[in-house]
Amino acid sequence: DIQMTQTPSSMPASLGERVTISCRASQGISNYLNWYQQKPDGTIKPLIYYTSNLQSGVPSRFSGSGSGTDYSLTISSLEPEDFAMYYCQQYDSSPNTFGAGTKLELK
Amino acid sequence: QVTLKESGPGILQPSQTLSLTCTFSGFSLSTYGMGVGWIRQPSGKGLEWLANIWWDDDKYYNPSLKNRLTISKDTSNNQAFLKITNVDTADTATYYCARINDNNSYYFDYWGQGVMVTVSS
Numbered sequence: 001d002i003q004m005t006q007t008p009s010s011m012p013a014s015l016g017e018r019v020t021i022s023c024r025a026s027q028g029i030s031n032y033l034n035w036y037q038q039k040p041d042g043t044i045k046p047l048i049y050y051t052s053n054l055q056s057g058v059p060s061r062f063s064g065s066g067s068g069t070d071y072s073l074t075i076s077s078l079e080p081e082d083f084a085m086y087y088c089q090q091y092d093s094s095p096n097t098f099g100a101g102t103k104l105e106l107k
Numbered sequence: 108q109v110t111l112k113e114s115g116p117g118i119l120q121p122s123q124t125l126s127l128t129c130t131f132s133g134f135s136l137s138t139y140g141m142g143v144g145w146i147r148q149p150s151g152k153g154l155e156w157l158a159n160i161w162w163d164d165d166k167y168y169n170p171s172l173k174n175r176l177t178i179s180k181d182t183s184n185n186q187a188f189l190k191i192t193n194v195d196t197a198d199t200a201t202y203y204c205a206r207i208n209d210n211n212s213y214y215f216d217y218w219g220q221g222v223m224v225t226v227s228s
Contacts, residue, residue, distance in 0.1 A: 034214040049214040098154040
């Protein structure tokens with residue numbers, strides 16, 4: 001299985017701050033990488049698919065980039081509703097696997 | 108509007124079979140490129156993909172649990188199902204179903220709210 005190492009595991013940040021979450025695959029995944037957000041009530045929604053494509057309805061302050069084994073999710077200016085858990089997911093090979101998550105917390 | 112909702116037994120005992128139902132609306136599992144996946148999350152932990160079923164009845168399983176999993180669908184009633192045999196406490200988790208629209212790209216674009224399942228004697 002491809003292992004997805006997500007860093008940091010938690011990140012204190014302030015409103016308006018620019019933050020970047022990283023995801024490293026144990027082998028190249030050819031940009032087959034998605035990002036999801038999970039709110040404290042358990043609700044999960046997609047943010048970015050295929051490395052850099054913004055899901056419909058997701059604010060443009062979210063962006064994704066990367067290639068090979070290294071990928072990142074950037075939020076350009078944190079809003080109150082962005083404090084949540086974030087997960088990456090690779091689908092280059094089965095089983096598709098998720099990172100362990102990054103908790104974005106209010107500083 | 109696409110919605111999905113999971114249902115399950117809530118609590119069951121070790122060695123029993125867990126049966127989960129995903130009831131959805133706003134799309135059909137007979138439409139080309141559509142799929143439903145099951146993902147679970149133990150409390151305080153990350154996400155684990157379990158299985159997918161596709162419009163053409165193709166099925167994929169996580170090898171770590173493959174022998175215990177069975178995924179199926181009822182297209183006419185807009186439902187997908189997952190059975191996990193011989194459960195133990197490690198199967199205690201919130202279980203999510205989610206839609207995949209492979210006509211766009213492979214990702215879970217709509218998720219249910221999740222259903223909590225506890226395995227306890």
